[in-house]
Amino acid sequence: MLRELDGNPLSSALPGETVHSIRRRGLQALGSTRPTRAALRYRYQHRDPALAVDRFDATFPSPVGIAAGFDKNAVAIHGLAALGFGSVEIGTVTPDPQNGNPRPRFYRLPADRGVINRVGISSQGADRVRERLDAHGTPDVPIGLNVGKMNPSGEAEALVDYRRVVDRLSPYADYVVVNVSCPNTAEEFDQQSPEHLRGIFETLEAEDDETTPVLVKVDPDTTEDALREVVDVGEECGLDGIIATNTASERPDLASPRRYEWGGLSGKPIEDRSTDVVRTLAEYTDLPIIGVGGVDSAISAYAKIRAGASLVQLYTGFLYEGPVISRQINRGLVTLLERDGFETVEDAIGADLE
Numbered sequence: 001m002l003r004e005l006d007g008n009p010l011s012s013a014l015p016g017e018t019v020h021s022i023r024r025r026g027l028q029a030l031g032s033t034r035p036t037r038a039a040l041r042y043r044y045q046h047r048d049p050a051l052a053v054d055r056f057d058a059t060f061p062s063p064v065g066i067a068a069g070f071d072k073n074a075v076a077i078h079g080l081a082a083l084g085f086g087s088v089e090i091g092t093v094t095p096d097p098q099n100g101n102p103r104p105r106f107y108r109l110p111a112d113r114g115v116i117n118r119v120g121i122s123s124q125g126a127d128r129v130r131e132r133l134d135a136h137g138t139p140d141v142p143i144g145l146n147v148g149k150m151n152p153s154g155e156a157e158a159l160v161d162y163r164r165v166v167d168r169l170s171p172y173a174d175y176v177v178v179n180v181s182c183p184n185t186a187e188e189f190d191q192q193s194p195e196h197l198r199g200i201f202e203t204l205e206a207e208d209d210e211t212t213p214v215l216v217k218v219d220p221d222t223t224e225d226a227l228r229e230v231v232d233v234g235e236e237c238g239l240d241g242i243i244a245t246n247t248a249s250e251r252p253d254l255a256s257p258r259r260y261e262w263g264g265l266s267g268k269p270i271e272d273r274s275t276d277v278v279r280t281l282a283e284y285t286d287l288p289i290i291g292v293g294g295v296d297s298a299i300s301a302y303a304k305i306r307a308g309a310s311l312v313q314l315y316t317g318f319l320y321e322g323p324v325i326s327r328q329i330n331r332g333l334v335t336l337l338e339r340d341g342f343e344t345v346e347d348a349i350g351a352d353l354e
């Protein structure tokens with residue numbers, strides 16, 4: 001089973017989404033018993049005190065986490081933590097179950113080291129995810145809860161949707177992320193408009209000081225002015241952080257035959273764009289930023305940290321590199337920190353900013 005995980009599934013003849021779910025099921029199985037988790041840890045985990053980051057009232061043992069979408073329904077959190085990821089973001093979870101878009105909806109772009117997906121927001125729903133978390137508990141790394149709205153919900157209903165998921169699942173989460181940046185759902189309103197964001201943040205931050213930290217996830221195609229507006233509204237409403245970025249609608253030059261498929265682009269082709277967004281945000285705000293987009297190596301993770309990201313996440317990099325990716329990045333980060341004279345990752349955050 002370990003060997004199966006190590007294979008290079010993106011070169012397989014099977015559809016990309018099928019390969020991904022086979023691997024996730026492998027991780028689910030390996031994460032379900034103590035001895036198999038120990039075997040995963042032994043083979044893949046690399047811990048070093050220099051890598052620990054404290055944010056959102058939690059300690060992340062590594063800055064490298066698994067991005068939302070990889071484990072939408074929290075089936076493989078224990079396996080992913082055992083691989084050495086410093087956090088796992090589950091979701092996007094919606095209040096009730098809903099299907100995403102029809103298949104096929106996931107395309108590999110191997111020549112570009114990217115993926116185009118139009119999975120949409122598909123979720124087993126908050127109750128099913130809660131049952132699973134109740135039954136299996138959470139691992140010893142921070143868990144992010146990425147929340148979404150039902151497809152037909154308009155602006156006002158969306159606020160109710162987010163609240164419903166948070167009410168059911170926040171006890172299991174170290175932070176909550178509002179996903180207003182999925183590029184492959186048909187929306188009749190601008191989910192990132194300042195008015196809508198204000199409504200969301202006020203709804204989720206309103207309860208009391210004890211609420212789980214709330215973050216918002218932005219789209220890489222957002223203009224600098226719009227990013228500043230997100231920050232302004234967020235700071236006014238007590239937002240706790242920003243995730244930059246989701247997949248992109250805009251297309252740079254791509255070589256793969258599937259480049260014309262519609263959907264969100266991820267992986268290498270969006271790396272620089274998402275790092276630019278991290279930098280723009282970090283120059284403007286002290287809110288913690290989680291950088292995501294094209295991270296597949298220690299160098300790419302380090303670039304985001306130096307641009308101002310307190311933590312990083314990845315999805316597409318795992319598809320191309322396999323489960324060794326967390327160990328590769330964690331080891332490589334320790335070497336890069338030593339090379340540049342930083343004692344810890346915390347010291348390197350924002351090192352490239354003026």
Ligand SMILES: Cc1cc2nc3c(=O)[nH]c(=O)nc-3n(C[C@H](O)[C@H](O)[C@H](O)COP(=O)(O)O)c2cc1C
Nearest residue numbers: 067068069092117245246266267293294314315316
């Ligand atoms: C197949 C797929 C499904 C995704 N699903 C979600 C999701 O449900 N919610 C979300 O916020 N982001 C989702 N994402 C976006 C990722 O979390 C991440 O922001 C994006 O892929 C950029 O990171 P990467 O280049 O490391 O893949 C998804 C990405 C992919 C490739």
